Amino acid sequence: MTTHSSPYSTLDLEGVRTFLTSLPAIAARLGGTPDEWRVWEVSDGNLNMVFVAEGPEGGVCLKQALPHVRVDPAWKMPLDRTFFEAAYLRAVFPHVPDLTTECLHFDPEQFILIVPSLSGHTVMRTAMMAGHYHPAVAAQVGDFVARSTFATSLLAEPFERVMDRRICFARNQTLTRITVDLVLTDPYHDHPRNHWADPQLTPIVAALRTSPAVQARIDSLRLRFLCTPQALLHGDLHTGSIMTTGTDTRIIDGEFATYGPIGFDAGLFIGNLILNLFATPDRAGQAVHLDMIQTFWTSFKTRFLALWQEREWAEDRSTLYYATTDKSTQNFEKSLFIQNVFQDIAGFCAAEIIRRSIGYAHVADFSVLTDQSTRTTRQKAALLFAKDCLEQKKPLKSLADFLELLYLHMSAL
């Protein structure tokens, strides 16, 4: 009997070694004999157990779902989330082999996912908190978002293939519920999962909750998240889901994968860049952040439009969009499409900043600011920027509009 035909049980270090031993292809990748392998736990996120195993020839990363939230055992949770992460990797890896990890093995009974381990890579958030900004990484993430979303959209494939994939990911309801509640609902109401230590944030929270424009916009964003299945999303593309050496960058942790608006992934990423920007004391560092936002957007847009252009000769006419019309109409329609993506980005970016500041799961970025008053000023500025983004007294139709608003709030620092 091999480990992976047993009923589900949470693996410990020895369990991991035994499990890996039972998989010839994985064992071969590690090399040597099992007693030569080094196995250790690297669990870091909120949900799962994560281990790394290294042998003489190579390393793998093993992720196992727990029947509850790792950091809150009372919050029960079905095990199938590693299934969706494996399914996400299988769907997008062929299109972004240089920017994510391959699914080497998925065990549907133990809910274990195995991918190659990353060596020399740091979590992007950790790197940024240490003052290491890599503008090239932003370009790579933009490329990742463009390639993974385009490839899984109606722009790239007959609708039947898109619908088959939607059928699969529409089952990822437990984690989608987390996004709907924690990102797009709870922070805008009184809810026990919300928290913030700094009482000076309280008036801003109150303002968010009483602003009709904020309330209406967040409802529109939630509706759009659930009702615009443009492409397969990573679903949780914050800077903690990105591992980088500065040159080699890999997007990990796709368990929140769902079909949704393309601007969701991009909005979360930019939101996390902006959180780090506001937590960055020096102007030089902030300038790099602004550069990263611009680089990300240009990279995304350029790649997305290039992939669209390549489709122009598809045989099935129903899969062509704006390809058979004249060039100027075509450019106009494609610009409109990209502009709509940008408007989603602005909205989801703001929602991410807010939920990471006053919702359930905060980001660590501001902890680098040891002076309480500085931290307060900067957290307030981030929240007020997000509030303006949602209220859109002046519509944010382009990156230029968005950056203008950002400069305004940076100047208050």
Add this chain to the structure above:
Amino acid sequence: MTTHSSPYSTLDLEGVRTFLTSLPAIAARLGGTPDEWRVWEVSDGNLNMVFVAEGPEGGVCLKQALPHVRVDPAWKMPLDRTFFEAAYLRAVFPHVPDLTTECLHFDPEQFILIVPSLSGHTVMRTAMMAGHYHPAVAAQVGDFVARSTFATSLLAEPFERVMDRRICFARNQTLTRITVDLVLTDPYHDHPRNHWADPQLTPIVAALRTSPAVQARIDSLRLRFLCTPQALLHGDLHTGSIMTTGTDTRIIDGEFATYGPIGFDAGLFIGNLILNLFATPDRAGQAVHLDMIQTFWTSFKTRFLALWQEREWAEDRSTLYYATTDKSTQNFEKSLFIQNVFQDIAGFCAAEIIRRSIGYAHVADFSVLTDQSTRTTRQKAALLFAKDCLEQKKPLKSLADFLELLYLHMSAL
């Protein structure tokens, strides 16, 4: 062995009788003994075999899918379409019991659906072609569209239930492919399935195919059809899918059911009203059509907004949209939602008029005009109205804009 555990075979009249005999609940509904039942074929649509059985106590309608298009045996087709019709009825019947038929039985091996037979009902198209217009029917259809779409949308239910239903109907790919190709692709290109007898229509067809605005708009509508799963649609709501006595109205034939934009069903219905309007010689008759369009829209909008209002006290906050904000913002956002539905209606209405005139499956409405030159004038006017609807040189934001354009083309008659 009962008939319905046999492998699939197409039933003849005697097969229908035997099949019904094997179902105690249905046999009881018919009453008497099987030899007292009258069974006859009423197949009328393009796809399926349809029978009616009547006994001393009541009647049923039996629909069986064929492994091919009924009117074109060379066009092979999977049998599962009656499954989707049954699933559609099960999803919407609780919300519109007075406006459709109940699924009494579905056999997943024979692909047979049984519903109560309708007595005294006429196909709405047939009635209209005979000059019998029932404005009240338009109000009932508007009510049907409002109740069936609202109940299956994110506005009425937690997203998990909506996603479960989307998973089911995303498998209805064969019939969705027909809609995508026949309604939203083929008529805009040279394709062997297109046809029109009148050479005077040819220049308009050429104009449709070379208009960048038409091409772009039809691509946008196809993208919207496939990427805006707002609600469960009937999917083929033309006047041949409506049976009425003038007072009692039932929507039938929901086998094209799919999740899509709410304006799709409404657009198809209005498109068919307009086709009949242009085929109606007298001004008085045309005035009734205009009244029906207005009545339909008012009925739909009023009911939809009333149902939305009733949801305001739902417990799960994430299912509330524009409910917690102030009244004026709430009204503004809801108006915007309804306006977007209207813009979809204008587009899908035009697509329906075009495909029913120059695509694969035409409507019979114009056959009442025996004078060829009158018919030509009127078919041209209908097509030119549809072309203007798609080109939207002036945006069609409301029913008033839409009717203004319609009057313009009617005045050319």
